[in-house]
Amino acid sequence: MVDTARNLSWRQGDILSDEAVAICGLGxxxxxxxxxxxxxxxxxCDLAASxxxxxxxxxxxxxxxxxxxxxSFAKTARRLQIEYQSADGLVxxxxxxxxxxxxxxxxxxxxxxxxxxxxxxxGHNILQKWLAARYRRAxxxxxxxxxxxxxxxxxxxxxxxxxxxxxxxxxxxxxxLLFDLDEGEDVERVAPADxxxxxxxxxxxxxxxxxxxxxxxxxxxxxxxxxxxEAFESQAGEWQGICLTYCDPMSDNAITVAQSENFxxxxxxxxxxxxxxxxxxxxx
Numbered sequence: 001m002v003d004t005a006r007n008l009s010w011r012q013g014d015i016l017s018d019e020a021v022a023i024c025g026l027g028x029x030x031x032x033x034x035x036x037x038x039x040x041x042x043x044x045c046d047l048a049a050s051x052x053x054x055x056x057x058x059x060x061x062x063x064x065x066x067x068x069x070x071x072s073f074a075k076t077a078r079r080l081q082i083e084y085q086s087a088d089g090l091v092x093x094x095x096x097x098x099x100x101x102x103x104x105x106x107x108x109x110x111x112x113x114x115x116x117x118x119x120x121x122x123g124h125n126i127l128q129k130w131l132a133a134r135y136r137r138a139x140x141x142x143x144x145x146x147x148x149x150x151x152x153x154x155x156x157x158x159x160x161x162x163x164x165x166x167x168x169x170x171x172x173x174x175x176x177l178l179f180d181l182d183e184g185e186d187v188e189r190v191a192p193a194d195x196x197x198x199x200x201x202x203x204x205x206x207x208x209x210x211x212x213x214x215x216x217x218x219x220x221x222x223x224x225x226x227x228x229x230e231a232f233e234s235q236a237g238e239w240q241g242i243c244l245t246y247c248d249p250m251s252d253n254a255i256t257v258a259q260s261e262n263f264x265x266x267x268x269x270x271x272x273x274x275x276x277x278x279x280x281x282x283x284x
Contacts, residue, residue: 009113010057010113011040011044012042012043012047012124014039015038015084015113016038016039016040016059016108016113017111017112018036023111024038024104024108026059026061026103037062037063037064038062039060040057041058041059041127042054042057042058051106054105055104055106056104057102057103057105059101060095060097061096062093062095064091064093064094065092069081070164071094073172073175075267077130077133079095080094080095080127080130082095082119082123082127085117085123086118091117095130139186140179140264140266141186141187141189142188143189143190143196150241151231159227163224163227166224170202170216172205172208173204173213174203174205175204176265177203178203178250178260178263178265179199179264179265180198183197184262192240192241195242195243197243198242198243199244199247200221200248201247201248201250202218202220202221202224202249202250203217204216204250206252214249217249217250218249221247221248222247224244224247225247228244228247229244232244
């Protein structure tokens with residue numbers, strides 16, 4: 001059945017069937033036999049709009065990976081690992097922000113999306129958050145970011161590498177880090193003695209084994225406290241450059257709207273770190 005512009009059956013987060021992939025010309029450019037996952041990312045309102053107003057829909061190309069990693073829960077704006085529900089269990093897809101492609105609605109209207117795999121409500125919220133994060137990433141003062149790069153740590157890992165290791169150990173229990181920097185004041189502090197006041201919230205996932213997530217986040221908070229003390233606290237017990245005023249775990253269902261407005265989500269990619277290699281793909 002062909003959809004009309006008024007009754008397009010597609011929704012944000014839907015995955016194109018093999019038929020739709022072929023009709024839209026989205027097969028693998030290198031002739032690879034790897035399965036193609038094309039996810040519709042246009043908003044439902046744009047999908048429902050007439051072709052005269054919105055002639056194209058936007059899709060993003062992805063691949064299947066074995067499990068959630070550091071790119072889950074919209075932690076990074078460049079890549080997203082997200083769980084889809086299916087009768088055979090969870091399917092984890094990895095999406096890349098650079099793989100967005102416009103496709104004519106006229107092509108989509110000739111076929112229907114896959115119905116054997118779909119996002120649940122939480123997954124859909126995560127997808128929307130990730131899409132928005134590409135354009136609304138929090139900005140931090142350059143002097144603050146420079147200080148995060150500056151500590152000389154023992155061993156081969158840098159200070160930022162150590163933060164990454166702490167977050168990776170938390171897996172999908174940890175949703176992200178929220179920074180409370182100088183109570184929201186955007187200040188470029190130049191003098192070494194002019195110290196940034198930083199509070200950190202380790203936000204954890206309450207929807208899957210909350211007791212375990214709380215324990216993981218509490219451990220991560222303690223490790224971050226030790227790390228910041230090692231990097232920025234002198235032997236005399238004085239903070240230099242950055243003063244960590246608190247580092248607390250918090251459930252994602254406990255944070256208030258007022259609190260969220262005072263925090264900025266901090267991402268490793270703010271620091272222009274190396275690109276992280278994506279996980280290997282697996283067959284459908």
